[in-house]
Amino acid sequence: xHTDLLWPLxxxxxxxxxxxxxxxxxxxxxxxxxxxxxxxxxAWPDRPALTALPxxxxxxxxxxxxxxxxxxxxxxxxxxxxxxxxxxxxxVGLLTPNTGLLPATLLAAQLAxxxxxxxxxxxxxxxxxxxxxxxxxxxxxxxxxLDAAAWQTARTAAASLPCTALFALRPTGATGPAxxxxxxxxxxxxxxxxxAAAEPxxxxxxxxxPGPADLASYFHTGGTTGAPKLAAHTHANEVADAWMIAANxxxxxxxxxxxxxxxxxxxxxxxxxxAPLMRGQHSVWTGPLGYREPALFRVFWKLVExxxxxxxxxxxxxxxxxxxxxxxxxxxxxxxxxxxxSPLPPAVREAxxxxxxxxxxxxxxxxxxxxxxxxxxxxxxxxxxxxxxRMPYQRVKTVRIDGDGTWHDLPPxxxxxxxxSGPTVFPGxxxxxxxxxxxxxxxGTVRDGWLNTGDLARVDADGFxxxxxxxxxxxxxxxxxxxxxxxxxxxxxxxxxxxxxxxGRPDPHSGEVPVAYVTLGPGTPGTTPADLIAFAARHVxxxxxxxxDVVVLPALPLTDIGKPSKIPLRxxxxxxxxxxxxTDLDVPENRxxxxxxxxxxxxxxxxxxxxxxxxxxxxxxxxxxxxxSFDDQGxx
Numbered sequence: 001x002h003t004d005l006l007w008p009l010x011x012x013x014x015x016x017x018x019x020x021x022x023x024x025x026x027x028x029x030x031x032x033x034x035x036x037x038x039x040x041x042x043a044w045p046d047r048p049a050l051t052a053l054p055x056x057x058x059x060x061x062x063x064x065x066x067x068x069x070x071x072x073x074x075x076x077x078x079x080x081x082x083x084x085x086x087x088x089x090x091x092v093g094l095l096t097p098n099t100g101l102l103p104a105t106l107l108a109a110q111l112a113x114x115x116x117x118x119x120x121x122x123x124x125x126x127x128x129x130x131x132x133x134x135x136x137x138x139x140x141x142x143x144x145x146l147d148a149a150a151w152q153t154a155r156t157a158a159a160s161l162p163c164t165a166l167f168a169l170r171p172t173g174a175t176g177p178a179x180x181x182x183x184x185x186x187x188x189x190x191x192x193x194x195x196a197a198a199e200p201x202x203x204x205x206x207x208x209x210p211g212p213a214d215l216a217s218y219f220h221t222g223g224t225t226g227a228p229k230l231a232a233h234t235h236a237n238e239v240a241d242a243w244m245i246a247a248n249x250x251x252x253x254x255x256x257x258x259x260x261x262x263x264x265x266x267x268x269x270x271x272x273x274x275a276p277l278m279r280g281q282h283s284v285w286t287g288p289l290g291y292r293e294p295a296l297f298r299v300f301w302k303l304v305e306x307x308x309x310x311x312x313x314x315x316x317x318x319x320x321x322x323x324x325x326x327x328x329x330x331x332x333x334x335x336x337x338x339x340x341x342s343p344l345p346p347a348v349r350e351a352x353x354x355x356x357x358x359x360x361x362x363x364x365x366x367x368x369x370x371x372x373x374x375x376x377x378x379x380x381x382x383x384x385x386x387x388x389x390r391m392p393y394q395r396v397k398t399v400r401i402d403g404d405g406t407w408h409d410l411p412p413x414x415x416x417x418x419x420x421s422g423p424t425v426f427p428g429x430x431x432x433x434x435x436x437x438x439x440x441x442x443x444g445t446v447r448d449g450w451l452n453t454g455d456l457a458r459v460d461a462d463g464f465x466x467x468x469x470x471x472x473x474x475x476x477x478x479x480x481x482x483x484x485x486x487x488x489x490x491x492x493x494x495x496x497x498x499x500x501x502x503x504g505r506p507d508p509h510s511g512e513v514p515v516a517y518v519t520l521g522p523g524t525p526g527t528t529p530a531d532l533i534a535f536a537a538r539h540v541x542x543x544x545x546x547x548x549d550v551v552v553l554p555a556l557p558l559t560d561i562g563k564p565s566k567i568p569l570r571x572x573x574x575x576x577x578x579x580x581x582x583t584d585l586d587v588p589e590n591r592x593x594x595x596x597x598x599x600x601x602x603x604x605x606x607x608x609x610x611x612x613x614x615x616x617x618x619x620x621x622x623x624x625x626x627x628x629s630f631d632d633q634g635x636x
Contacts, residue, residue, distance in 0.1 A: 005022065005026065005027050005028055006027055006028055006029070006243075007247060007249075007279075008022070008247065009249050010247045010248060010249050010392070011248070011249040011250055011377070011378075012377055013377060013389040013462070013463065013464075016389070016390075016392055016463075019247075019392045020392055020393060024240070024392075024393045024423060027243075029239055029240065029243050030239055030278075031209075031210075031211060031212050031235065031236075031239070032110075032111075032209060032210045032211065032212065032214070032216070032235035032239065033107060033110050033111075033210075033216055033235055033238055033239060033242075033274060034074075034107070034110065034111045034209050034210060034235075035209065035239075036239060036242070036274060036277050036278055037067075037070065037071055037074060037107055037277060038071065040067045040070075040071075040277045040278075040280055041067045041068050041070065041071035043067075043280060044066075044067050044253075044280040045066060045067055045068035046066050046067075046068060047066060047067055047280055047282070048064050048065075048066060048282045049065055049066055049067040049069075049070045049276075049277070049282065049283070050064065050065050050070060050103055050282075050283055050284075050285060051063065051064040051282065051283070051284045051285065051307070052064075052098075052099065052100035052172045052173075052285045053172065053284070053285065053286050053287050054171060054172045054173045054287055055286075055287035055288075055289075055293065055295070056286065056287060056293050056295035056296040056298070056299050057295050057299075058173075058287075059286075059299055059302075059303055059306075060306075061173055062172075062173075062284070063100050063172055063173050065104075067277075067280070070103070070104055070107075072201040073101070073104035073108075073196070074104050074107045074108045074111060075108075075199075075200070075201050075202060075203045076108075076196040076197065076199040076200070076201060077101075077104055077105055077108035077109075077192065077196045077199075078108040078109075078111040078112040078203065078204075078207060079196075079199040079200060079203065079204045079207070080108075080167075080192075080195055080196050080199050081108060081109065081112040081113065081138055082112050082204055082206065082207050083199075083204075084138055084164050084165040084188065085137060085138070085164050086109075086112045086113040086137070086138055087112075087113060088113060088114075088208075088210065088214060088437075089113070089114065089215070089436070089437030089438065090112075090113035090114065090135075090137050090138070091113060091114045091115075091116040091134040091135045091136045091137065091138075091218065091438075092109035092112070092113055092114065092115055092116060092136065092137075092138045092139075092140065093116045093117075093118060093131045093134065093136030093138065093139045093140070093141075093157070093163075094106060094109065094115060094116065094117040094118065094139075094140050094141075094263070094264070095117075095118050095120050095127060095131070095139060095140070095141040095142065095150055095153065095154050095157070096120055096140065096141050096142035096146065096147065096150060096169050097120055097142060097146065097147060097150075097262060097288035097289070097290070098262055098263055098268075098285055098286070098287070098288055098290060099142070099146055099169050099170070099171055099172050099288055100172035100173065100285075101169055101170075101192060101193060102169065102263055103263065103273055103285070105140055105169070105192065106217075106263055106269070106273075107273075109140075109217075110210065110216045110217060110235070111203075111207065111209065111210065112207055113138075114134075114215045114216065114217060114218065114438075115216065115217040115218070116130075116131065116134035116136050116217065116218045116230075117217070117219065117263055117264035118130050118131055118220060118264055119220070119262070119264050120141070120142055120147055120149075120150035120153070120264075121150075124152075124153040124156060124157075127153050127157065128153070128156065128157040128160065128161075130220050130230060131157050131161060132157075132160075132161055133230050133430055134218045134230055134430060134438075135430075135433045135438060136157075136161060136163065137161070137163055137164055138163060138164060138165050138166075138167070139154050139157060139158045139161075139163050139165070139166045139167070140166075140167045140168075140169060140192055141153075141154030141166065141167070141168060141169065142154075142168070142169055142288075143168030143169055143170055143178065143179070143181070143191065144168070144179050144181075145170055145171055145174060145178065145179060146169060146170060146171045146288060147288070151168065154166060155182075155184060158184060158187050159184055159185070159186075159187065162186060162187070163187055164187065164188065165187060165188040165189075165190075166184060166187050166188070166189050166190075167189075167190055167191065167192035167195060168181055168189075168190070168191050168192060169191075169192055169193075170191065170193060171288070172287070172288075178191055178194075210235050211235065212234065212235050212236035212239070213234055213235075213236065214234065214235055215232050215233070215234055215235075215427075215437075215438065216233050216234060216235045216237070216238050217232075217233050217238070217269070218230045218231065218232050218233075218430055218438075219231050219233065219264070219265075219266050219367050220264075221367045221368070229429045229443075230429055230430040231367045231368050231426050231428075231429055231430075232426060232427055232428060232429065232430055232438065232440055233266075233370055233426055233427075234426075234427060236423060237370045237423065237424050237425075237426060237427075238269070238270060238274060238370060239274070240370070240393070240423040240424055241270050241365075241369075241370040241371050241372055241391075241424045242270050242274035242275045242277075242278055243275075243278055244372065244391040244392055244393070244394075244424075245270060245271055245275040245371070245372050245375075245391075246274075246275040246276070246278040246279045247392070248375075250335060250336065250378060251279070251281070251310055251311065251335070252279075253279050253280045253281060254281075255279075255281050255310035255311065255335075256281065256282045256283070256284060256307050256308055256309050256310055256333075257271075257272055257275075257276050257281060257282070257283045257284070257309070257310065257311055257312065257313075258272075258283070258284050258286070258303070258304070258307070258309045258311070258312035259272035259273070259283050259284065259285045259286070259312075259313070260285075260286045260290040260291040260296065260312070260314060260318070261290060261291070261313065261314070262290055266365075266367050266370065266371040267313055267340060267365075267371060269371070270370065270371035270372065271313045271338070271371065271372070272285075272313060282307075284303070284307050284309065291314060291315075291318050297321055297322060297325050298325070300322060300325060301325065301327055301328055301329040301331055302328065302329045304329060304331045304333065304334055305329035305330045305331060305333075308333040309333060309334055310333055310334065310335050311334070311335055311336055311337060311338060312334075312337050312338065313337075313338040313339075313340065313363075314337070314338070314339065315339065315340070315563075316339055316344050316345060316348050317498075317499055319337065319339060319344075319348055319349075319351075319352040319360060320348045320351065320352070320498055320499070321498075322352060322355075322356070323348070323351035323352040323354075323355045323356075324355075324521075327355070327356065331356065331358070334356070334358050335358075335378075336358060336359045336360070336361050336378055337352075337358055337359075337360050337361070338360075338361055338362075338363055339360050339361070339362055339363070340362065340363040340364065340365065340372075344360065344362050344387075345485075345488060345489050345492040345500075346384065346489055346492075346493075347489065347492040347493045348492065349384060359378055361375065361376045361377070361378065361388075362375070362376045362386070362387045362388055363375045363376070363387065363388060364387035364388060364465060364467070366453055366455075367426075368425070368426045368445060368451055368453070369394075369420050369422075369424045369425055369426065369451055369453070370424040370425075370426065371424075372391060372424075373390060373391060373394050373396070373420050373424065374387050374388035374389060374390050374391060374396070374465050375388040375389070375391060376388035376389075377389075383464055385466060386460070386464040386465060386466050387465050387466070387467055388464065388465060389462070389463045389464050389465070390420075390463060390465070393422050393423055394420060394421070394422035394423075394424060395420065395421045395422055396418060396419065396420055396459055396463075396465060397409055397410070397418075397419050397450075397459065398410045398414060398415065398416030398417060398418055398419070398457060398458060398459055399416050399417050399419050399450075399452075400416050400417070401417055401452070405444070407419075407447060407450075412459055412460065412461050413458055413459070413460055413461060414458065415456060415457065415458045415468055416456070416457070416458075417452060417453070417454070417455070417456060417457075418453045418455045418456070418457040418459075418465065418467075419450040419451060419452055419453065420450065420451045420453060421449045421450045421451065425446060425449065425450075425451045426442075426446075426451075427440050427442075428440030428441050428442045428443075428446070429441055429442065429443055431443075455467055455468075456468040456474065456483075467485075468483055468485075473503070473566055474504075475502065475503070475504035475512050475513075475514045476504065476511060476512050477504075477507075477510045477511065477512055477513055477514065477544050482514055482544060482545050484501070484502035484503065484514070484566075485502075486540055486541055486542075486545050487500070487502035487514055487516055487536060487540055487545055487546075487547055488500040488501060488502050488516070490535070490536045490539035490540045490545075491516055491518055491532060491535070491536050491547075491550070493535075493539055494527075494532060494535050494536075495521075495524075496520045496521055496524035496527040497518050497519070497520060497521075497532070498518075498519045498520060498521045499518065499519045499556050499564075500516055500517070500518045500519075500556075501516065501517050501518075501556050501564060501566060501569055502514055502515070502516045502517075502547065503515060503516075503517070503566050503569045503570045503573050504570070504573070505548065505549070505573040505574070505576070505577050506573075506574055506577045506578075506601075506624045506625060506626050507577070507624075508581070508623030508624055509623075511625055513548045514544075514545060514546070514547045514548065515547050515548055515549040515550070515551070515573050516532075516536065516547040516549070516550045516551070517550075517551045517552075517553055517556060517569050517572075518532060518550060518551070518552055518553070518556075519552070519553055519554065519555060519556055520552060527552075529549065529550040529551065529552060532550040532552075533546075533547060533548075533549065533550050536550070549576075551572075556569075557569065567596060570601055571594040571595065571596065571601050572594070574594045574601040574603060574626060575592055575593070575594040575603065577624070577626075578592055578594075578603050578605075578621065578624070578626065578628070579592050581620050581621060581624065582617060582620060582621075585613070585616055585617055585620065586613075587605060587606065587608075587617065588606065591605070591606040592604070592605060592606075601626060601627070602626075602627040602628065602629070603626055603627070603628035603629075604628070604629060604630075604631060605617065605628060605629065605630050605631065606630070606631055607630055607631040608630055614630070
């Protein structure tokens with residue numbers, strides 16, 4: 001493999017032409033995530049690969065493995081999985097927060113079969129549904145010391161799927177005897193570290209390494225506009241995307257990366273596991289709570305100094321929090337920080353960069369395109385209002401999609417639905433299984449190799465992508481399209497606001513009007529919704545975007561993979577609108593419920609038997625473009 005072909009100069013958008021003058025297939029990329037590991041272990045056997053921290057409070061007690069040790073861990077675990085029936089089309093379910101042995105476990109699952117990580121914080125029935133959809137036959141879960149609730153969910157799921165084996169993971173650095181694991185009828189139950197230690201460090205000869213077209217993993221999508229789905233990735237998808245991210249000339253093999261995102265999120269897998277493996281870089285993984293651990297922020301700058309962290313990847317709320325943490329350490333090693341998962345509000349960028357002197361580089365991607373599809377740059381080509389330019393060998397465009405599903409390509413600069421093509425576009429969602437393995441279907445999201453991202457954007461003349469919001473998140477007020485981000489940016493400029501999300505509330509005159517939900521920082525009890533409404537009205541770019549109401553919450557809702565979710569807010573806004581419309585009609589507000597049906601809010605009202613009362617309610621709700629029904633009848 002020629003290093004000069006594998007790692008071209010890539011530190012500015014103008015490098016794309018030179019990079020793409022060499023076909024991707026000639027660059028000598030590894031054929032699978034396993035080959036990524038084998039290459040790293042062969043080139044740098046004794047170099048630190050991963051350091052796992054037990055928790056933020058115990059950050060000085062991390063456990064470090066070299067690339068050679070990581071390879072041996074993967075071999076032992078893959079041999080164990082194979083012995084328990086895992087084959088190429090077999091899914092290994094992973095239901096656990098991050099812990100020291102999890103990276104090796106995920107890589108072993110991709111080597112012996114297919115990895116199917118699921119958020120352990122999901123309600124038990126949802127986690128079980130996703131594991132069943134993936135066809136998991138082996139489960140690896142957080143043991144009772146690490147996450148007792150996840151362990152109980154895993155036991156229930158293992159019995160019902162059914163599974164051949166259930167393995168428990170212990171917390172990083174756990175010492176002393178582990179708690180006994182209760183037996184489960186028909187399922188082998190054991191601790192993974194103990195069971196794997198009995199396996200040889202050489203790969204079993206019957207395990208054929210995967211090829212580029214083989215499935216590597218199933219990731220459940222964010223569910224920002226509906227129920228989560230299970231997106232499949234091939235080894236070629238993941239290797240290509242990891243290479244695109246690793247081919248960053250600003251970092252070198254000695255750069256250390258920090259990871260605080262969970263491994264059921266593609267960003268953690270591709271950006272902070274596979275990409276560092278490609279370059280021989282050391283990655284430092286925080287404890288099981290990741291960025292959700294409050295103590296992490298108190299010691300974060302000390303972590304940067306101690307490990308000489310060069311970069312990290314996180315969501316905007318993390319950088320908003322870090323902008324308030326006093327600098328009590330030498331952070332000169334920190335070259336830049338990566339932000340993704342949701343648009344970066346200008347107020348958050350300004351606060352973080354002024355506080356730290358560290359530039360924020362935006363990235364853009366989605367699970368259906370493996371992970372990353374665009375990135376921004378550090379120097380003169382940096383454009384704060386763009387999420388970056390496409391990565392090598394991917395293509396982007398905007399399209400108009402008619403009501404009958406017909407696509408029309410739009411010229412550069414014209415807003416539309418963003419579409420992506422290239423080697424990272426996924427093969428489809430898992431929709432079932434047959435004798436040959438999983439059945440995949442893109443469900444209409446891919447047409448002629450182009451993926452409909454569901455995001456509104458414009459692509460400027462230089463190829464930079466400017467996001468304009470989710471297609472389904474647009475607030476349409478009297479036929480006028482309002483981007484919710486302009487409202488959110490206005491509110492985030494208020495010193496008391498730490499997070500903001502704007503949605504449309506049903507309105508009898510305008511169809512929808514904008515409302516916003518916010519969280520406030522500590523020590524701001526005097527800030528009222530009326531203050532925030534007035535502040536936003538002064539700062540939005542047009543009167544139509546001024547929110548009609550602002551609701552203060554303790555926390556904004558997140559999807560199963562930790563992305564901001566507008567669905568609960570849309571439902572709450574709809575419920576509030578209907579409750580207000582029926583205020584004087586003796587309809588108890590606590591009996592008005594709202595759920596999502598076919599992508600739209602549907603309201604359920606208590607049973608009303610008086611014909612006149614039903615008539616009055618029907619007349620009152622007629623002007624609202626909302627589906628609703630009484631509990632004792634069908635939809636109105």
